Amino acid sequence: MRKLITPSSQDKSTGRVHTSEKHESAIRQVQGAANYVDDITEPQGTLHAAVGLSDCARGRIFAINLDDVRASEGVIDVVTIDDVPGHKDIGPVFKGDPLLADGEIKFFGQPVFAVLASSAHLARQAALKGQIEVECEDAILTPKQAHEQQAFVRPMHRFGQGDADTQLENAVHKVSGSLNIGGQEHMYLEGQVSLAVPDEEDRMNIYTSSQHPSEVQKLVSEVLNVRLHRVLVDMRRMGGGFGGKETQAAQWACIAALLAHRNRQAVKLRLPRFVDMHVTGKRHPFSNAFDVAFNAEGKITATRMEINGICGHSPDLSDAIVDRAMFHADNGYFLGDSDIVGHRLQTNMVSHTAYRGFGGPQGMIMAEAMIDKIARYTGLDPLTVRKRNLYGETTGSKTPYGMEVEHNLLPDMIEALETKAQYWQRRESIKAFNQTSPIIKKGLALTPVKFGISFTSKHLNQAGALVHIYTDGSIQVNHGGTEMGQGLHTKIGQIAANEFGVDLSMIEVTSTRTDKVPNTSPTAASSGTDMNGKAVQNACITLKARLASCFATKIGKPELANHVTFTDGLVRLNDESMAFSELVQAAYFERISLSTSGYYKTPKLAYNRETGEGRPFFYFAYGVSMSEVSIDTLTGEYKVDSVDIIHDVGNSLNPAIDIGQIEGAFIQGMGWLTTEDLKWNDSGKLISENMATYKIPAIGDTPVNFNVELFGKENAEDSIYHSKAVGEPPFMLAISVWCALKDAISSLSNYTIDPQLDTPATPERVLNAVVATTEAMQAEAESKTSHSKYGDAFSASEVS
């Protein structure tokens, strides 16, 4: 007979949901003991790979001479697309992404060959020695060129309500605008990396930093031409993902696997930072335009919007990304009759990809741009215009894509924040400050966020889990989600601890493995906890039912099994109780299975893309933020002085982790809109190619006053413990910074001009907007002077 371990007695139930448990890896992270892929002990004889890149943006390859590469020190193998035994295209949804360049160059820096050497340094040096002869063609680098050449990676999509054209044509009050919106480098601190370890025959084990292990598994199997069941992907943690490792981690895993397969050696491919920045896609730049009609009170009556996503050379996820931009062009506002068109422009750039918000931010900022313009036109305060246009019974509750907005929290949240952060008092004091300060100007803005939660591709809204209880009462949990720092495993651990009523230390959430939970969705769309949490809960409920039945039978009340509870390390029924771990052992001896899988699919989703009508989202997450900034009208330098946020995470599973997500997303969003400036030269080469030339927020950019509060109202929908998704929505709270910068510039015109401020709003762009606003005021003053001899000698020119 098997002898079981004596269970430990410290089965107190801490670590439940709704408490601020520490990140499950925090103690290892601060000791340098949390392993990332590059930290895994390398199998003996591990070799290292590097990729050789193109140095033009578009053209036909007529020769690849790799002699010097092969002759380079330490080189063991070199591969091109011709060496791929299986599929050559690794496009995640649509074709268009060759593993290595396939006859043509599609962007500057496209990987053309891969080299294997005894060390990473030697492989990288060798990779510089390839001679790729290309017949160069004119590259498409701007949205204008893409439109002119009808270059699209996917067909356009359109939806709307009513008849926006007619409404706009007949409107008395209307404004138009356009905005160029910059992209964003993910700048995960851990760059792309994969380790491929060949197993028996054609089997392959992959350790990768990926948000989508199942897709890596599928693509590796296709590239190697083996069945999925022979490829295992193991993913313990990423050093940041942010969307950049959703589809675009797969290429490096596939190349490593190809080289490992050919050479029967473990192969690691870790991209140096500047290579990573050249070869991986970014947040899509957009170039959008609107026409909006409104009444004298600033209430929107009709909206027409053109959304242009600049997708790079291939579709990647751009179809869904531009869709999500379109779905968020309303933000929290009823747009009246609406017509939203979305184009997917093809350019000879790296294929842009998922990034926190997934197109949502680039759509949402247009709604706020419209509101600002209406405010300057009508002379109303922007917050007044915002409030007048929020979804509601009197304004309207149907989105441009036909979904009813239910449970709208924005009116209450805005009211709470404008009171708490004293919007109107600060508005007055800022106006007073600006009147006496000719150089430094302050700006203020309070903007809302309404963000739809669910993958808009319906089939992705499913998740699986695998839960084992061992005979000492410890529990191992596996699920399809990946940990990239967001605290998913911590929340999952809390959910399992909560279900079984045991201490969090009894739960071990393991690495994400394709052999434990198959066919998983990416950890993306903020849905990690919503979906995997429910799947884990589902598995826990199955196991609890078995244990409850065992316990009820044991105490002679099998009919009351439904009333058994699991709390504080105990299993209880009326006055009877038993330690959880003891019951586990009893169940084992009763031959009750202590392992099960769990499953979840998100309910209520019904969007018909053919008609552009329906419900793409299970629910909306909301947030409001207020930012105050100062700008220097001589240099364009600025400072975010103060930020107040109230954000809706439903009934928070872990307040500390949720606040961490909100703060981190806000600062990342602020970086997107301010200092993070992607630049390509005329040849299509990325010139902001490292951390010296591409500036993410540093520690001094964190506002001194940075107050974040959770709204605390539970999700009206049946999500996991009525919490809400939090990964992406707070990113867009940073739009308040952009609006506040514009507000400060607009003060130069006494709030009559809505300045054009493309993003990122670098000091240079701010200064340009200052100059443009000042010149417009001068021109106006001069035209007045020409009619009146009492010209205003002290026009806004005083400030510059």
Next chain:
Amino acid sequence: MIRFLINQEHVEIDNARADLTLLQYIREYKKQTGTKEGCAAGDCGACTVVLAEPNADYTSLHYRTVNSCITVMSAVHGKQLILVEHLSSGKKLHPVQQALVDNHGSQCGFCTPGFIMSMFALYHTNSAPNRDDVLYALSGNLCRCTGYRPIIDATLAACEQPADDHFTQNASRTLALLKDLNDDSEIGTTSLLMPQNRVELAQAIRENPEAKLVAGSTDLSLSFTQQLKNIDKLISLSHINELKGCTETQHSLVIGAANPFMDITPKLLAHFPQLAELITRFASLPIRNQATMGGNVANASPIGDMPPALIALNAVVIADNGADKRRIPITEFFVGYRQTALNTGEWISHIEIPFLSDNQRLAAYKISKRAEDDISAVCAVFNVTISDGIIEKISAGFGGVAATPQGCQALNDGLVGEPFASKGCLETGKKILSTAFSPIDDVRATAAYRNTVLANLWHRFWLEHQTDNTIATRVVNHA
């Protein structure tokens, strides 16, 4: 031989590639994987480690952070290398580690070891730091997840009342071990030469004409970590006492070329407090812990960090070849893009900066996309002599405007004799500066922006130095 301690372990290296970085040594040779590579260029701080070095008489240790990814091995000689793995005692976390856990200051955790090391160095150098001290100490560490707020809170909490940790408790043992390392035997290796005086240096250069000189390595190392070049031989300037020191003469401050920037900062700021903005925004703290004034001048970057200030201050470069020294005015030192007036076999020995007189007004301005750890789009330093309200002389230095750091004689010629308070002084200065240079469009800014800002920085200077100015001119005060 290069000798140092890894925590308390004595280590000797007698053959290693000259271009081996400390990070490669830690991760690839010592298989210690807690220290991470984020950029291999000294821009992110994930690789931050701490070097504890003894003072001259081996009675105390000074803890400073460096970016191990751009540090060459000569920099660790005679020091204690402390890694993130060394901080906790068994299961007990170091106070800075515990504080970061308690404040939920790690998310993905990849930047965390670097932050921990910067917090640890602050723990040992500044008790009860304020928020600005914390920002200063962590300016070289990037985090993409948290937004920094919990890290700031954790650092403030941990350093509020720093109790003795095991490093402090073991300090006398560490000092004894370090003293044993620094015996009088030869140091360096055949590929990484480490001369200990100017005669040895001259000889090393003579015998190895192909070898590059290296001091802080914060710029040179990019040639092997980023451009992947092989560097077979280096001559380190870090252990030559004649290149250290920072002395005050009656009329000037004389700075040894190979002093790490942090070591000269107190004296530099004492005499030129107006340079605070430039100095505190000079890269990041770990870079300033390694980088030297000599290296900054010798690499002749067009942006330059300090050269615009040195030009405005009429500094003199003292060059040496082991036999003779000569004085080169800084305005004659930069002869072309990354080219200097140094002859073959010459190195920068010292930099002499004349003190200001009471009637000189000095200000240094740095304009960049990001306030911290960014390279200037434009740097402008104005040094204006005003007697009885009349401009007597203008000496100005600029970075980011041409192939080399520049002065601007036209500004002087156009404004000498003008009353400083006059509107004409403002307008003429702006006009001159808006067309004084022909900068280029690059990744940091357009030429047009640079020209506009140059003019506007004169506006800022003019306003800020009016005796009765009450107008706010800055969104951030760096002084």
